[in-house]
Amino acid sequence: MPFFCDRLIHASIIDAVRQSGAKLFRFNHNDFNHLKSLLKKESNKFKNRLVVTETVFSMDGDKPPLKELVDIKDKYECFLMVDEAHATGIFGPTGAGVAEEAGPL
Numbered sequence: 863m864p865f866f867c868d869r870l871i872h873a874s875i876i877d878a879v880r881q882s883g884a885k886l887f888r889f890n891h892n893d894f895n896h897l898k899s900l901l902k903k904e905s906n907k908f909k910n911r912l913v914v915t916e917t918v919f920s921m922d923g924d925k926p927p928l929k930e931l932v933d934i935k936d937k938y939e940c941f942l943m944v945d946e947a948h949a950t951g952i953f954g955p956t957g958a959g960v961a962e963e964a965g966p967l
Contacts, residue, residue: 864887864904864912866940867887867889867914868888868914868915868919870919871914887900891919894931901913901938901940902938910940910941911940912940913931913941914943916948917949917953918946918953920948925949929967946959946960
């Protein structure tokens with residue numbers, strides 16, 4: 863399964879993808895038009911695709927619009943993984959992170 867990763871995700875995730883031998887595509891930071899163009903271009907080559915982002919980027923402290931990512935996931939029928947490493951304990955009513963804070967998407 864190929865991974866479509868935001869350029870600013872944690873290096874450990876990029877290392878894991880590379881070590882797994884999976885195909886890696888990187889989209890410009892929070893640039894969902896770039897992500898959509900990659901998904902369109904590669905959609906016929908792979909049955910499953912995984913989009914990977916963080917909910918709080920460690921270097922910038924910014925957050926992606928999760929609702930837009932969920933809409934992309936639904937439209938392109940791919941999986942979505944959000945890394946809550948920098949949001950756990952800080953965001954959400956119980957500290958579960960940005961996804962909890964956003965509520966049902």
